[in-house]
Amino acid sequence: MKVPLLDLKAQYAPIRDDIRAAIDEVCDAQYFILGGKVSALEEKIAAYCGTSGAIGVTSGSDALLIALMAMDVGPGDAVITTPYTFFATVGSIVRLGATPVFADIDPVSYNIDPGSVRALLENWPARFKESRPKVLLPVHLYGQCADMAPLLDLASEHGLKVVEDAAQAIGSEYPHEGSARKAGAMGDVGCFSFFPSKNLGGFGDGGMVTTNDPALEEKIKMLRNHGSSPKYYHGLVGGNFRLDAIQAAVLDVKLQHLETWHEARRKNARRYNEAFAGSPIVAPQAAYEDAGVRNYHIYNQYIVRVPQRDAMREGLLSRNVGCEIYYPLPLHMQECFETLGYQKGEFPESEKAAAETLALPIYPELTDEMQDYVADSLCELVAAGV
Numbered sequence: 105m106k107v108p109l110l111d112l113k114a115q116y117a118p119i120r121d122d123i124r125a126a127i128d129e130v131c132d133a134q135y136f137i138l139g140g141k142v143s144a145l146e147e148k149i150a151a152y153c154g155t156s157g158a159i160g161v162t163s164g165s166d167a168l169l170i171a172l173m174a175m176d177v178g179p180g181d182a183v184i185t186t187p188y189t190f191f192a193t194v195g196s197i198v199r200l201g202a203t204p205v206f207a208d209i210d211p212v213s214y215n216i217d218p219g220s221v222r223a224l225l226e227n228w229p230a231r232f233k234e235s236r237p238k239v240l241l242p243v244h245l246y247g248q249c250a251d252m253a254p255l256l257d258l259a260s261e262h263g264l265k266v267v268e269d270a271a272q273a274i275g276s277e278y279p280h281e282g283s284a285r286k287a288g289a290m291g292d293v294g295c296f297s298f299f300p301s302k303n304l305g306g307f308g309d310g311g312m313v314t315t316n317d318p319a320l321e322e323k324i325k326m327l328r329n330h331g332s333s334p335k336y337y338h339g340l341v342g343g344n345f346r347l348d349a350i351q352a353a354v355l356d357v358k359l360q361h362l363e364t365w366h367e368a369r370r371k372n373a374r375r376y377n378e379a380f381a382g383s384p385i386v387a388p389q390a391a392y393e394d395a396g397v398r399n400y401h402i403y404n405q406y407i408v409r410v411p412q413r414d415a416m417r418e419g420l421l422s423r424n425v426g427c428e429i430y431y432p433l434p435l436h437m438q439e440c441f442e443t444l445g446y447q448k449g450e451f452p453e454s455e456k457a458a459a460e461t462l463a464l465p466i467y468p469e470l471t472d473e474m475q476d477y478v479a480d481s482l483c484e485l486v487a488a489g490v
């Protein structure tokens with residue numbers, strides 16, 4: 105048997121006609137940049153996330169960049185974030201000349217640890233004394249929200265803006281006063297990616313910024329179009345961060361299936377959890393599962409900790425099971441950030457996670473037989489110790 109890490113062809117097959125009809129509308133209209141398709145999608149994403157505004161942009165990376173631009177982040181500013189994330193989270197900070205100041209992760213959720221953030225803020229490291237903390241940038245890694253209540257408290261205590269990197273977490277919920285708040289609706293700005301492998305993926309690159317702040321919404325709309333308003337009059341220097349109509353048309357069709365897909369991923373996760381119970385394979389923990397929220401996790405990735413991770417990965421690949429390491433080298437150890445002066449060993453939980461975790465196939469169309477093959481293969485490999 106062969107089980108890929110992700111099978112987008114299986115997702116496409118049942119919605120092929122709807123998608124092609126939606127793309128055809130754009131072809132017939134010959135209106136490609138922003139326009140009605142994009143604003144329709146923006147309204148639906150805002151409604152889905154529970155924000156007053158949503159702004160379609162070119163990618164998740166650009167969503168992060170434009171969010172920080174809208175907050176005038178630049179040299180002399182520090183942005184507090186996690187070193188255990190996709191590169192773009194931190195790349196956006198450095199591209200603006202600001203300093204990423206890392207706090208370690210919680211080893212269970214893999215998300216930024218509020219205790220580490222508190223320690224950082226209460227004892228600001230001398231080596232960052234030239235930088236003033238301005239933004240807190242938590243990442244909702246793998247599809248589960250970071251522990252936002254204490255993070256939001258810390259942010260308001262210390263006068264920080266909050267940008268949520270929700271690229272992997274569209275629709276993910278965080279319990280709040282007997283109900284739920286969605287990823288991207290809790291901070292000042294939420295950033296989403298429509299990279300094809302995300303739970304809501306386009307036919308190319310795309311992204312979205314969400315906010316409940318009308319002034320920020322207006323500014324981000326200007327920034328995505330070279331800071332112009334009205335056309336050819338530039339109050340700000342922005343860039344070309346515009347979402348295109350073909351992506352919006354595809355995403356609009358897919359959005360109608362998103363909740364079903366989230367549910368299928370959760371069902372797959374429960375099956376794996378049962379298969380791994382009592383074994384040395386550490387299944388991911390869903391922190392908010394018992395808090396009465398529906399999308400307590402959307403499992404963009406299903407991540408296990410396994411002994412001898414690299415050997416297990418090789419073993420699975422040799423059995424035609426797709427798997428991947430997200431991410432093998434924490435960002436404080438990346439060559440391009442050497443000048444920031446971080447050392448190996450500074451963020452032990454991030455470094456441990458990078459050495460011990462493995463992503464298994466979790467996509468909604470996975471069959472029971474495929475899942476059993478993945479689980480049995482991994483259990484056998486772990487039991488054999490190779």
Ligand SMILES: *Cc1c(COP(=O)(O)O)cnc(C)c1O
Pocket residue numbers: 163164165166189190192193243269271272296297298299309310311
């Ligand atoms: C995918 C991703 C991004 C970047 O999104 P792109 O659309 O690929 O630019 C940023 N942050 C995280 C955590 C991501 O997973």
